[in-house]
Amino acid sequence: MDNDRLRSVANAIVTREKGVLAADESAPTIRKRFDSVGVESTEENRRRYREILFTTAGIERHIGGVILFDETLRQSTRDGTPFARLLSDRGIIPGIKVDKGARELALYPGEKIAEGLDGLRERLVEYRQLGAEFAKWRAVIEIDGHDIPSPFGIRANAHALARYAALCQELDIVPIVEPEVLMDGAHGIDRCEEVTSGVLQAVFSELDAHRVLFEGMLLKPNMVIAGKRCDRCSSVEQVAEATIRCMTRYVPAAVPGIVFLSGGQSAEDATDHLNAMNRMGPHPWQVSFSYGRALQAPVLAAWKGDESNLESARHALAKRCLLNGLARQGKYARYMEA
Numbered sequence: 001m002d003n004d005r006l007r008s009v010a011n012a013i014v015t016r017e018k019g020v021l022a023a024d025e026s027a028p029t030i031r032k033r034f035d036s037v038g039v040e041s042t043e044e045n046r047r048r049y050r051e052i053l054f055t056t057a058g059i060e061r062h063i064g065g066v067i068l069f070d071e072t073l074r075q076s077t078r079d080g081t082p083f084a085r086l087l088s089d090r091g092i093i094p095g096i097k098v099d100k101g102a103r104e105l106a107l108y109p110g111e112k113i114a115e116g117l118d119g120l121r122e123r124l125v126e127y128r129q130l131g132a133e134f135a136k137w138r139a140v141i142e143i144d145g146h147d148i149p150s151p152f153g154i155r156a157n158a159h160a161l162a163r164y165a166a167l168c169q170e171l172d173i174v175p176i177v178e179p180e181v182l183m184d185g186a187h188g189i190d191r192c193e194e195v196t197s198g199v200l201q202a203v204f205s206e207l208d209a210h211r212v213l214f215e216g217m218l219l220k221p222n223m224v225i226a227g228k229r230c231d232r233c234s235s236v237e238q239v240a241e242a243t244i245r246c247m248t249r250y251v252p253a254a255v256p257g258i259v260f261l262s263g264g265q266s267a268e269d270a271t272d273h274l275n276a277m278n279r280m281g282p283h284p285w286q287v288s289f290s291y292g293r294a295l296q297a298p299v300l301a302a303w304k305g306d307e308s309n310l311e312s313a314r315h316a317l318a319k320r321c322l323l324n325g326l327a328r329q330g331k332y333a334r335y336m337e338a
Contacts, residue, residue: 002172006216007256009133009174013093013218014257017325018064020176020220020290022261023050024097024136026069033296039305047075052303053296054086056314062325065093067136067176067290073127084131095134095176096127098164102140111153112140117163124171134174136220137164141181143195143227154202162206169213176259176290178220179203183263185227189234193224193242200250214254220290221247222263223273236269240276244283253284260287262294267320268337270294271327279330288328295320 013020025033031041039045050072053059066087073096076082084094100116114137124135139157141149157179165175179199181192200221207214224242226234234242247258262270270291277287298320303313326332 001169001213003213003216005172006169006174006213009093010216010218010256013064013134013174014259014286014288015064017328018062019288019324019328020065020067020095020259021053021059021063021295021321022067022290022292023053023072023296024067024069025292026101027071033293033300034305037300037304043071045305046071049300049303050075050083051077052310052313053299053317054083056317058318059321060090060092062321062328063092065095065134067095067097068132069097073130073132082131088131093133094131095136095174096132097138098123098127098135099137102138105153105156108150108153110142110144110148111150112142113153113156114139114160117160120164120167121171124167124173128171128173132173134176134218135164135168136176136178137161138178138180141179141195141199143181143185143187143191149195149199151198154199155206158199158202158206161203162210162212165207165212165217166210169216174216174218175212176218176220177203177207178261180220180261180263181222183222183225183227183265184229186229186231187227188230188232189224189226189238189242192222192226193246196222196224196246197250200246204250204252214252215256217255219251219255219258220261221258223260223265225263225265225273228264236272236276239273240280243273244277244280244287247285248283251285255285257286257288259290262289262291265294267294267297268334271320271323271332272334274324275327275330275332278328281330289324291324295324
């Protein structure tokens with residue numbers, strides 16, 4: 001385990017103005033995204049779409065790392081350059097999603113646990129050979145009233161995240177630890193803060209017990225925000241204040257960066273919330289982003305599988321990267337969306 005290498009890679013991903021592009025959609029997920037714009041989810045269409053993302057000019061100024069899916073890590077550009085090498089040559093660090101998706105947690109109805117620990121050490125060795133320098137594991141925590149999540153559901157997911165992180169660091173791969181409290185419910189912002197607090201407390205307790213080097217990892221949490229079906233909408237400032245309060249209480253200062261997920265927010269809202277949090281700084285860790293839909297939705301809407309829309313699609317991605325780079329500094333404003 002090379003502690004210096006882990007620290008170096010983790011810090012490089014979240015260096016000033018940079019964040020993470022999450023391009024690790026599974027086959028079923030990207031099929032839904034493609035269906036929304038009338039594109040068939042063939043392997044070639046998936047490859048071409050990712051090639052458009054990764055070859056967009058200038059994204060290296062604001063993207064420090066890209067999370068890939070297994071299929072994508074094995075794919076190449078039209079001229080035969082492996083995606084991992086393409087990204088590395090641009091100064092962007094390639095990573096890999098390694099969990100195998102969330103399944104029902106046995107005997108705990110309504111709760112889920114991510115699978116994929118069996119054989120993970122061997123898979124990580126192969127991914128390292130293919131060029132991945134960091135990895136990501138997503139745990140899904142749902143909120144349903146006051147009974148879900150249960151203390152055991154939280155503990156089980158925290159334990160899996162810590163086992164994954166330890167296996168990564170053993171092989172000099174930086175783990176991104178993603179405990180996502182979903183925003184799909186009717187809960188308010190206070191309930192989200194309560195659950196997120198419990199999740200983060202459990203996760204860092206397990207990470208410490210597994211001897212994970214905090215300086216050589218990144219955290220990818222949800223923002224503290226009301227559920228989509230909640231009657232009371234929180235202001236941008238309320239979300240930023242609740243989120244930073246929660247992170248300050250439970251995330252060790254040794255962690256180099258927090259790369260927030262967008263979790264179903266619009267591209268504009270995700271950028272606005274990130275900006276507000278950075279305006280509250282300085283913070284002990286880099287406050288950054290690891291967005292999928294919040295970076296890609298405008299790209300897909302512009303592309304629609306039509307090569308004649310190529311430049312419009314690339315412009316959409318470059319714009320979102322720039323705006324989130326500004327939000328990293330607390331310099332974004334909504335009028336910039338025009």
